[in-house]
Amino acid sequence: MTAQTDRLNTALDGRYRIVRHLGAGGMATVYLCEDLKHDRQVALKLLKPELAAVLGAERFVQEIKTTAALQHPHILPLFDSGAADGFLFYVMPFIDGETLRAKLNRETQLGVEEAVRIARDVADALHYAHTRGIVHRDVKPENILLHDGRPMVADFGIALAVSAAAGGRMTETGLSLGTPHYMSPEQATAEKDISARSDVYSLGRVLYEMLTGNPPHTGASAQQIIMKIITTPAELVTVHRRSVPANVAAAVAKSLEKLPADRFANAAEFGAALGNSSFADAKFTTGAAGGGHRGVSRGAFAATASLAVLAIAGLTWTLTRPRVESGMVAPVRFQLEPPPEGFVLGRGYTPAISPDGRRIAFIGREKGKRLIHVRELGQTKARALAGTETVEAMTFSPDGDWIAFQSGLGGELNKVAVDGSSLVPISTSRGNSQLGSPSGVTWVGGTIVAGFGGRLYRVPASGGALEQLFGSDSIVANADNVGLPVAMADGKTILFTNSRANVIAGSLVDGSARRVALQAARVLGAVDGVLVYSTELGAVMAVRFDAASVKVLGSPEPIESGLQIGVRSDARAVLSPSGVFAMFAGDRGSQLLLRDVRGAAKPLLADEQQYMFPRFSPDGRKVAYAVVARGGADVYVYDIATATPTRLSTDVGINDRPEWTPDGKQVLYRHTQGATRLEGIWWQPIDKSAPASSLTGQIVGPLKNVSVSEGLMSPDGQAMLIRSSGAPTGRDIWYVNTATATEPHPFEVTQFDELMPRFSPDGRWVAYVSTESGDASVYVRPFPGPGGRVQVSAGPGSEPVWSPDGKRIYYIAGRELIAANVITGATFTVGTRETLFTDDFIPGAIHANYDVSRDGKSFLMPMAKDQASQFTVVVNWLQDVKRRLAAAEQGRAK
Numbered sequence: 001m002t003a004q005t006d007r008l009n010t011a012l013d014g015r016y017r018i019v020r021h022l023g024a025g026g027m028a029t030v031y032l033c034e035d036l037k038h039d040r041q042v043a044l045k046l047l048k049p050e051l052a053a054v055l056g057a058e059r060f061v062q063e064i065k066t067t068a069a070l071q072h073p074h075i076l077p078l079f080d081s082g083a084a085d086g087f088l089f090y091v092m093p094f095i096d097g098e099t100l101r102a103k104l105n106r107e108t109q110l111g112v113e114e115a116v117r118i119a120r121d122v123a124d125a126l127h128y129a130h131t132r133g134i135v136h137r138d139v140k141p142e143n144i145l146l147h148d149g150r151p152m153v154a155d156f157g158i159a160l161a162v163s164a165a166a167g168g169r170m171t172e173t174g175l176s177l178g179t180p181h182y183m184s185p186e187q188a189t190a191e192k193d194i195s196a197r198s199d200v201y202s203l204g205r206v207l208y209e210m211l212t213g214n215p216p217h218t219g220a221s222a223q224q225i226i227m228k229i230i231t232t233p234a235e236l237v238t239v240h241r242r243s244v245p246a247n248v249a250a251a252v253a254k255s256l257e258k259l260p261a262d263r264f265a266n267a268a269e270f271g272a273a274l275g276n277s278s279f280a281d282a283k284f285t286t287g288a289a290g291g292g293h294r295g296v297s298r299g300a301f302a303a304t305a306s307l308a309v310l311a312i313a314g315l316t317w318t319l320t321r322p323r324v325e326s327g328m329v330a331p332v333r334f335q336l337e338p339p340p341e342g343f344v345l346g347r348g349y350t351p352a353i354s355p356d357g358r359r360i361a362f363i364g365r366e367k368g369k370r371l372i373h374v375r376e377l378g379q380t381k382a383r384a385l386a387g388t389e390t391v392e393a394m395t396f397s398p399d400g401d402w403i404a405f406q407s408g409l410g411g412e413l414n415k416v417a418v419d420g421s422s423l424v425p426i427s428t429s430r431g432n433s434q435l436g437s438p439s440g441v442t443w444v445g446g447t448i449v450a451g452f453g454g455r456l457y458r459v460p461a462s463g464g465a466l467e468q469l470f471g472s473d474s475i476v477a478n479a480d481n482v483g484l485p486v487a488m489a490d491g492k493t494i495l496f497t498n499s500r501a502n503v504i505a506g507s508l509v510d511g512s513a514r515r516v517a518l519q520a521a522r523v524l525g526a527v528d529g530v531l532v533y534s535t536e537l538g539a540v541m542a543v544r545f546d547a548a549s550v551k552v553l554g555s556p557e558p559i560e561s562g563l564q565i566g567v568r569s570d571a572r573a574v575l576s577p578s579g580v581f582a583m584f585a586g587d588r589g590s591q592l593l594l595r596d597v598r599g600a601a602k603p604l605l606a607d608e609q610q611y612m613f614p615r616f617s618p619d620g621r622k623v624a625y626a627v628v629a630r631g632g633a634d635v636y637v638y639d640i641a642t643a644t645p646t647r648l649s650t651d652v653g654i655n656d657r658p659e660w661t662p663d664g665k666q667v668l669y670r671h672t673q674g675a676t677r678l679e680g681i682w683w684q685p686i687d688k689s690a691p692a693s694s695l696t697g698q699i700v701g702p703l704k705n706v707s708v709s710e711g712l713m714s715p716d717g718q719a720m721l722i723r724s725s726g727a728p729t730g731r732d733i734w735y736v737n738t739a740t741a742t743e744p745h746p747f748e749v750t751q752f753d754e755l756m757p758r759f760s761p762d763g764r765w766v767a768y769v770s771t772e773s774g775d776a777s778v779y780v781r782p783f784p785g786p787g788g789r790v791q792v793s794a795g796p797g798s799e800p801v802w803s804p805d806g807k808r809i810y811y812i813a814g815r816e817l818i819a820a821n822v823i824t825g826a827t828f829t830v831g832t833r834e835t836l837f838t839d840d841f842i843p844g845a846i847h848a849n850y851d852v853s854r855d856g857k858s859f860l861m862p863m864a865k866d867q868a869s870q871f872t873v874v875v876n877w878l879q880d881v882k883r884r885l886a887a888a889e890q891g892r893a894k
Contacts, residue, residue, distance in 0.1 A: 011085035047088040057083040058337045067156040074125035076154040101141035108213040115210035118151045123271035125153045130196040139202035140182040180225045181215040188226045197260040204255025212240040247279040331880045336871040341365035350572050354400030357580030374418050385416050387423040392438040404448050406438035426463045439483025445491045451483030473513045486523045495523040505550045525575040538563045542881045557888050579878030585870040590862040599837030611862035618664040620854035626656035635669045657847045659712040681711030698742045715763040731755045755846050767800035778811045792820050799848040804856050
C-alpha cells in the first residue's frame with residue numbers, strides 16, 4: 001500500500017479497511033473497502049486533496065447530506081460520509097458490475113431498445129432528484145453504473161458541492177473539469193444558476209453516444225468541444241443511425257436544444273417522449289438538432305460566441321493550470337459556508353481577517369441574534385461570539401486573538417476574545433458630544449482607532465477615554481466626514497477616506513495628516529508595496545505604493561469586480577497583511593414589501609433592487625422611494641393603481657431620502673451638489689413641469705456652506721425641518737420658513753447628535769432621535785417650541801414614524817418594530833409599548849427606511865430578498881495581484 005492508503009487506513013480505523021484500489025476520476029479516488037461494522041463490501045470514494053482543500057469539510061458534509069435522503073431504485077444510495085485526518089470521503093454500495101463508460105468502450109454502440117431503456121431509467125432517477133431540489137450537474141457514462149443491466153446513477157451531490165464551493169463557476173476552483181463532452185451550454189459558459197434542464201441536456205448527449213457511438217460534438221481539444229457545444233448544432237441522431245425511431249430522434253434533438261427553455265421542461269417529459277411512439281416534431285425530422293440559430297438574432301448568436309471565448313479561457317486555466325513564476329504560489333479561491341441562519345447583510349457588514357490570515361470574522365445570525373462569527377480556516381464550522389449583538393464594525397488585534405468592535409451611535413467600543421472566553425469594554429466615553437454613528441475601526445499595536453460621526457478617535461486597547469485625532473489638521477478638519485481607517489505595517493500610520501473619496505494618511509505619532517494622490521471609497525490595505533482599495537462602482541483596485549513616503553507609484557489596475565456595496569458606497573471586502581483576501585459579492589438587492597401589523601408580507605415592488613426610504617404620498621396613491629446604484633442613487637415615484645414606476649431625479653450624484661409636499665405635487669429629496677459633495681435638499685414636481693431646484697441653497701447664518709441631509713415639510717406647508725451635518729455641534733435639527741428658506745432657526749441643537757425628525761399629523765409635535773442618553777433613543781418635542789422633550793423609546797430606538805391618526809409612534813429597536821401608544825393634547829404622554837414583529841430590517845442609518853399606509857394597516861419597507869450571499873476567500877491573493885501589476889507595467893512599457 002502507498003503512504004496515503006496507510007494513512008487513510010489509520011484514519012478509518014474501526015470503521016473501514018481498504019482492500020484494494022479500484023480506480024480514480026477527476027474528483028476522487030475509489031477504494032474497495034470492508035465495512036467492519038456491517039460486515040459488507042463497500043466502495044469508498046476519497047476526494048482529491050486539492051478538492052478537499054477548496055470545499056472544506058463543512059461544505060462537503062452539508063452538500064453530501066442532501067443526497068443521503070435520496071431513495072430510488074436507479075440512484076446509488078449513500079451509506080456514509082465524513083472527514084478523518086484531513087481526508088473527505090463518502091461511502092456507497094460496492095456494485096459488482098461496470099460503468100456505462102466501460103460498456104461503451106467495449107461495445108461502442110448499444111441496441112436501440114437497451115439504450116432507450118437505460119436513458120428512461122436514468123431520466124426517472126433524475127426527475128426524482130429534481131423534484132427534491134437536487135440537480136446532478138455531472139451526468140455522464142462514468143457516473144452511470146450497470147448492475148445486472150440496471151442503471152444506477154452515482155455521485156449525486158459531489159458536483160453540486162464543487163459548484164457551490166466555486167459559486168457555480170467550476171473553472172475558478174483550479175480543479176479539472178474532466179471531459180467536457182456532456183456539459184450543457186449554460187455550464188460551458190459558466191452561468192451561475194444551473195437548472196434541471198441542464199441534466200436533461202447531459203442525458204440527451206449520453207443517449208446520443210449510446211445510439212451512435214460518439215457524443216454529439218467531438219474535437220481535438222477541450223476548447224474545440226466547448227466551442228462546438230455553444231455554437232454548433234448537433235446533427236440528428238438518424239444521420240448516423242437510420243434505425244433510430246422518429247420519436248427517439250425527435251426526443252434526443254429536443255433535449256439538445258441550446259436554450260434551456262426550448263428543451264423538455266423536466267426529465268420525466270424526456271423519458272415519456274422516448275417511450276411514446278407518436279411523439280414527433282417537424283423541426284426535428286431533418287437537419288440538425290439543438291438548432292441554436294432558429295429564432296435567434298445575429299447579435300444574440302455573436303454574444304453566444306463571445307461567451308464561448310470566455311468559457312474557453314476559463315477552461316484553459318482549469319485544464320492546463322497557470323504557470324506561476326518561481327517562488328510564487330497560485331491563488332486558491334473558495335466559498336465560505338454561511339452559518340445555519342445565514343449571513344447578516346442588511347447593512348452590508350464588512351468581514352475581518354486576522355493579520356496572519358488564519359481567522360475570518362463575519363456577522364451571522366445564531367438563535368435569532370446578530371453575532372460576530374469566527375471561522376478558523378482549518379476548522380469546519382464558525383464559532384458565534386456571545387455578547388456581540390450590537391456589532392457595527394470590527395477588527396482583529398495584531399496577534400489575532402481578540403476582536404474589537406463598535407456599537408451604536410454612542411461611541412461604544414468593546415473587545416471579545418476569539419474563543420469567546422472574555423468580553424471587555426474599551427471606551428468610556430459613551431454620550432461624548434462629538435460622537436455619532438460608527439464608521440470603521442482598526443487596531444494598531446496597543447491602540448485602537450475608530451470612526452464615529454465623521455471623525456476619528458483613538459483609545460488604548462486596554463481601555464480608556466476616546467481622544468479625537470487630527471482635529472486641528474486642516475486637511476481633516478475641512479473634510480466632510482472621515483472614517484474607515486486601516487493600519488499600515490509601520491504601526492504608526494493609518495490610511496482613511498472622506499466622503500469626497502479622498503485617501504488620507506494620518507500619523508499617530510505627531511497627529512499630522514496628508515492626502516494621498518488617489519480617489520477611493522475604501523482603503524483595504526497597504527501591504528508589501530501594494531495599496532489595495534475599492535471604488536464606488538464595486539471594484540477592487542491595486543497600485544504599487546511606497547509606504548515610507550506614502551506615495552502612489554504607477555497606475556492602478558482593476559483586480560476584482562461585482563462586490564457588494566455598503567451604505568458609503570464602499571465594497572464589502574477585506575485584506576490581511578498576509579495576503580488573504582475576502583469579499584461579499586453582488587449588490588444588496590431587496591424587495592419593497594407591504595407588511596401588516598403582524599409582519600405578513602406581500603410585494604409592492606418585487607423586482608430586486610436596492611430600495612431605500614419609501615414614502616406614501618398624502619393621498620396614499622403613490623410611493624416615492626430611492627434606488628441605490630453603484631456610485632449614486634435616484635428618486636422614483638410609483639403609481640400604485642397603474643403599477644408604473646417613473647424616475648424623478650436625473651441629476652448625477654446621490655439623490656435619495658424623498659419626502660412629499662403636503663399637496664402631493666412635489667417631492668423633496670437630498671442631493672449631493674457637484675464635486676464638493678455638499679448635501680442639500682432639492683425638490684421637483686412629480687409631473688416634471690419644472691426642473692429640480694434647491695430648497696436650501698440660499699440658507700445663511702450658521703448653516704451656510706454646511707451639508708443639509710434631511711428635509712421634510714410641516715403638514716400645513718409653512719415650515720420645513722432640516723437636519724444639518726458637519727456643523728460645529730455635529731448633527732442638529734433646524735427649521736426654516738418655506739416661503740423664504742433662508743434663515744434657519746434652531747429646533748434641537750445640542751452637543752449631542754439629533755436626527756431623523758418627523759412631524760406629527762397635526763404638525764404640533766416632532767419625533768426625533770438623539771444620542772443624549774449615550775444610545776440612540778426616540779424623543780418628542782412640541783413644534784416649534786417652547787417645551788421640554790419626552791422620551792418615547794424605553795431604551796435604544798431609531799427611525800420614528802407617526803401613525804396617520806397621531807395616536808402611535810412606531811420605531812425600530814434592533815430587530816423589533818415597536819409601536820408606542822401616545823396621547824397628544826396640551827401635553828404629550830407615552831402609554832404602553834408593543835412589539836409588532838421581528839425581522840432583519842434594512843436600517844436607514846440616519847433616515848427612516850419605512851413608512852405607514854394612510855389607513856394605518858400596513859408598513860411599506862424594503863427587505864432583503866435573500867439573506868444568503870457569496871462570501872469568497874482567496875488565499876495567496878496578493879501574490880497574484882503583484883504578478884498582474886508587473887505584467888501590466890511591462891505591457892505599458894512595450
